Amino acid sequence: MPNSSESAAIRVSLWRRGMNHLVTMAAAAAVLLVLLPLGAIFAYLVYKGVGALNWSFLTQTPKPVGEPGGGMANAIAGSALILLIASAMGVPIGIGAGVYLAEYGRNRMGDLIRFTADVLNGVPSIVVGIVAYGVVVLAQGHFSALAGGFALGMMMIPTITRATEEMLLLVPQAIREAAYGLGIARWRTTLSITLRTATSGVITGVMLAFARVAGETAPLLFTAFGNQYWNWKINQPTAALSLQIFTYAISPFDEWHRQAWAGALILILLIVIAVSALRIAASRGMLKGTS
Amino acid sequence: MLKAKDPRFWDGLFHLAMLACALCVLALVGIIVFELTKRSQLSWKAFGWKFFFGNDWDPVNEQFGAWPFVYGTIVSSLLALFLAVPLGLGVAMFITEMCPRRLKEILAFATELLAAIPSVIYGLWAIFVLVPLVRVYLEPWLARYFGWTRLFEGPPYGIGMLAAGMILAIMVVPIISSITREVMTAVPQQQREAVLALGATRWEMIRIGVLRNARAGIFGAVILGLGRALGETMAVTMVIGNRPEISRSLFSPGYTMASVIANEFSEAATDTYLSALVEIGLALFLVTIIVNILAQILVWSVTRGMPARGHA
Numbered sequence: 001m002p003n004s005s006e007s008a009a010i011r012v013s014l015w016r017r018g019m020n021h022l023v024t025m026a027a028a029a030a031v032l033l034v035l036l037p038l039g040a041i042f043a044y045l046v047y048k049g050v051g052a053l054n055w056s057f058l059t060q061t062p063k064p065v066g067e068p069g070g071g072m073a074n075a076i077a078g079s080a081l082i083l084l085i086a087s088a089m090g091v092p093i094g095i096g097a098g099v100y101l102a103e104y105g106r107n108r109m110g111d112l113i114r115f116t117a118d119v120l121n122g123v124p125s126i127v128v129g130i131v132a133y134g135v136v137v138l139a140q141g142h143f144s145a146l147a148g149g150f151a152l153g154m155m156m157i158p159t160i161t162r163a164t165e166e167m168l169l170l171v172p173q174a175i176r177e178a179a180y181g182l183g184i185a186r187w188r189t190t191l192s193i194t195l196r197t198a199t200s201g202v203i204t205g206v207m208l209a210f211a212r213v214a215g216e217t218a219p220l221l222f223t224a225f226g227n228q229y230w231n232w233k234i235n236q237p238t239a240a241l242s243l244q245i246f247t248y249a250i251s252p253f254d255e256w257h258r259q260a261w262a263g264a265l266i267l268i269l270l271i272v273i274a275v276s277a278l279r280i281a282a283s284r285g286m287l288k289g290t291s
Numbered sequence: 292m293l294k295a296k297d298p299r300f301w302d303g304l305f306h307l308a309m310l311a312c313a314l315c316v317l318a319l320v321g322i323i324v325f326e327l328t329k330r331s332q333l334s335w336k337a338f339g340w341k342f343f344f345g346n347d348w349d350p351v352n353e354q355f356g357a358w359p360f361v362y363g364t365i366v367s368s369l370l371a372l373f374l375a376v377p378l379g380l381g382v383a384m385f386i387t388e389m390c391p392r393r394l395k396e397i398l399a400f401a402t403e404l405l406a407a408i409p410s411v412i413y414g415l416w417a418i419f420v421l422v423p424l425v426r427v428y429l430e431p432w433l434a435r436y437f438g439w440t441r442l443f444e445g446p447p448y449g450i451g452m453l454a455a456g457m458i459l460a461i462m463v464v465p466i467i468s469s470i471t472r473e474v475m476t477a478v479p480q481q482q483r484e485a486v487l488a489l490g491a492t493r494w495e496m497i498r499i500g501v502l503r504n505a506r507a508g509i510f511g512a513v514i515l516g517l518g519r520a521l522g523e524t525m526a527v528t529m530v531i532g533n534r535p536e537i538s539r540s541l542f543s544p545g546y547t548m549a550s551v552i553a554n555e556f557s558e559a560a561t562d563t564y565l566s567a568l569v570e571i572g573l574a575l576f577l578v579t580i581i582v583n584i585l586a587q588i589l590v591w592s593v594t595r596g597m598p599a600r601g602h603a
Contacts, residue, residue, distance in 0.1 A: 020492035024389055030381025031398060034468075037461045038405050041416045048419075096312025104306060105313075113313045116320045122583035123323060123576060124522025126549045130556070130572045134326040154319055161316060185298040187305030215409020218524035218549070222557040242411045249415045250529060257419070264412045271407055 042268075049265025052258035058266075062228050062244070065253055072263050074230045078145065078239035079214070082224055085149025085234060086213060090156030091206055095195075097157070098164025098202075103190055105165070114162075121158035128154055129219035137223060145231070145238035148224030152216060156209040163205020167198040211274040215267055217242040241267050323576065331570035333563055342570060348535045348551075350559070355567040357574070359535035363452070363545035364575075367527060368520040370456030370541065371463050376513055378460070379467030386468070387475045388497050399472070406465035414529030417458040422449040422530055425457070430542055445542045448532070453541040455531035459523060463516040470515055470590060474508030475501055477594040504593070511589025518582040522575060524549040548575050 056071050063070030097117070101110050132151035137143055171194050179189040195202070217240075220226075225237040226247065241263055248260035334342060338355060345356020386398050426449025433443040433453075443453075478501050486500035502509070532544020533554060548571045559565040 016492050016495065020494040023384075023494040023497075027381040027385035027389060030378045031385050034378055034382050034405070034461075034464050035401060037416075038401060040420065041408060041412070044416055044420055045412070093312045093315045096309050097316050100309035100313035104309065109313075113316055116317050118583070118587060119580055120316060120320055120323075122518055122579055124524070124549060124579055126522065126524045126552050127323070127327070127572045127576045130330075130552065130569055131323050131326045133556070134330055134569075135322060157316060157319065186302045188301075190305070211407055215411060217409070217411040218553055221553055225557065242409060245415060246411050246525060246529070249411070249418055260415055264415050267409060268412060271409065272404070 045261065045265045045268055048258070048261035052262035053265060057259065057262050061230060062259075065256075068255060070259075072239075072241060072244050072259065072266075074227065075239040075241045075244040075263070076266065078224070078227065078231065079241040081145050081232070081234070081238060082148040082152060082220070082240055083210070083214060085146060086152035086156055087206075087210065089149065089153030090160060090209065093153075094157045094160025094206070094209065095164050095202060097161040098205075099168065099190060099195065101161065101165040102168035103194070114165075117158040117161045120154070121162075123155075124218075125151075125155060125216055126218040126221075129221060129223055132219060132223045140235060142235075143223060143225035143237040144235045145224055146234045148220045148238060148240065149234070151219035151223050152213040155213050155216065155219065156206075159209035159212060160202075160205050163208065164198075164202050167201030167205065168194055170201070171197045207274050207277065211271050214271055214274070215242050217246050327569060327573040327576055331566055331573050333566035334570040335566075337563060338567075342567070343574065346537070350555075350561070350564050353561065353563050355563070357548070357567070357571055359537055360546050360548045360551050360571060361574075362537050363531065363535075364521055364547040364549070366541075367452060367455045367459060367531065367545065367547055368517055370452065371459035371520045372513065372517055374457065374460035375463040375467055375516060379464045379512070379516065380471060380509070382464065382468040383471035383475060384497060387472050388493070388501065399469075402465045402468055405461070406469070410462070410523060410525040411529075413458055413462055414526040417454060417526060417530045421458060422454050425449045425454050429453075434542075441539055442541050445538070445540045447542055448544065450530055450532045450544060451542050452531065452545045455527045455545070455547075456541070458526045458530055459520050462523060462526060463520050466519055467512050467516040470512035471505075471509050474505045474512065474590060474593045477508070478504045508590050508593030511586040511591075511593075514582055514586035514589065518579050518586060521582065522549060522579050524553050528553050548572075 060071040061074045136147035226243045227239040245263045248256040347354045430447030482500040486496045528550040534544040
């Protein structure tokens with residue numbers, strides 16, 4: 001017969017074990033609850049998107065309300081144009097700033113830049129839009145692809161900067177010293193040895209930044225503005241996939257809703273491809289343990 | 292003077308070029324601050340501090356009070372945190388402490404994927420899937436059993452504060468869980484072993500050995516989630532209803548600071564109107580910056596000494 005203090009001990013241990021199971025179950029339930037919308041979003045994208053996707057969607061411009069058919073070809077091209085401008089601005093500046101931080105940034109100045117990059121990273125995208133409107137749209141006098149690209153480029157910079165710095169710092173100091181020892185100048189070492197060694201990591205950073213801005217909508221609302229027709233000029237209002245999805249989603253027309261789903265499917269495919277490629281790159285070589 | 296042949300010349304030039312890139316980052320933040328303050332002057336001079344506490348948003352008569360938007364932003368963000376914090380912590384705890392290694396990779400990837408979905412796609416999904424579910428099932432149920440709190444009354448539109456808070460929560464969970472994971476991983480393994488050696492169950496080990504050590508960082512993760520929720524625009528704009536009203540009920544439509552800028556900026560016809568919208572943007576900028584800095588400090592306090600990592 002167990003005495004009373006022993007049975008109390010058993011009761012406590014039951015309570016503790018029960019609590020342990022309860023928390024484990026709650027945590028597993030949280031995971032399921034979070035995976036549910038993820039699954040639902042992808043299921044709906046495929047289910048609704050594939051049905052609305054056809055050849056004309058990828059080759060035609062939008063038709064007026066009421067007419068069936070039409071597509072988002074101009075929006076896809078517009079997104080490409082805007083992202084090209086954004087990358088042309090964001091990638092060199094981002095990498096340059098990252099190189100500065102890694103190679104010359106062990107001082108007050110470096111800390112200041114690091115801090116500012118983090119600040120820039122946290123700026124809400126809609127605010128970036130306001131700034132691009134003030135700097136580019138008002139100066140030009142009209143909405144343009146350039147303004148949209150400027151806004152997105154601004155958002156790419158901090159991600160690329162911090163990723164580049166991180167990757168360059170992973171390159172062992174001995175490799176730099178070996179290059180110096182061979183009489184190679186410092187700038188040449190940085191470009192051809194350090195940056196070269198970290199290339200895959202830097203590319204990952206660039207792709208991460210790209211994937212983040214590819215679906216951005218808020219900063220394009222009053223910079224690129226959108227366009228129902230083809231446009232290849234960087235100083236004209238330009239359609240973008242994300243803008244078109246937004247406009248169609250909040251419209252009252254069923255045909256447009258269908259096209260919004262198709263557009264969303266195309267957009268997510270592009271981003272998922274970029275992120276998976278990033279994941280594959282991250283599982284190799286120097287990126288190990290940094291994701 | 293250094294000549295072009297001198298290797299130090301090229302070194303100096305390279306250094307300068309890289310410095311110029313770095314200064315661009317500085318300049319961009321400078322431009323943001325300058326643009327926002329300059330273009331909000333008109334509204335600031337006209338309304339002063341009253342701007343943020345006024346209830347009227349009447350572009351026709353040039354009366355601007357931003358309180359309904361401030362209110363909507365605060366309520367939708369807090370609602371999002373209320374839903375997302377337990378979920379995010381649960382997910383982080385499960386991934387770092389409980390699940391088998393193989394599952395770990397997959398789950399980490401899945402939550403990362405959730406963070407990569409663009410806001411406009413969340414909005415699209417919310418309009419056509421979440422909102423009908425909320426209208427038909429959730430809202431009548433809440434009204435029936437929790438109507439007495441007066442938080443859930445009025446007609447169930449589906450569109451409104453509740454739907455906005457829910458979609459925000461889904462978007463904020465990956466941030467909270469990934470930073471929490473990072474912070475929990477930073478807690479030394481010995482802490483866990485020490486607690487386990489005392490005969491603790493796994494939950495007691497997590498509670499005493501991990502959570503207690505990581506709490507500042509976890510708080511930082513939550514604040515970082517708040518920063519994201521405050522500035523989030525598209526998904527919220529698509530489901531919150533966009534009416535500058537203040538109501539206790541979460542069923543009723545609202546409006547947020549980011550949404551009002553998104554909807555009205557390109558239609559703002561007068562200078563004061565535009566200036567008022569920019570002032571809302573400035574406020575949003577300042578608040579998110581403060582929130583983010585606070586969060587960074589908290590996260591650093593735990594992960595300090597670990598290699599620096601950029602997180603999206």
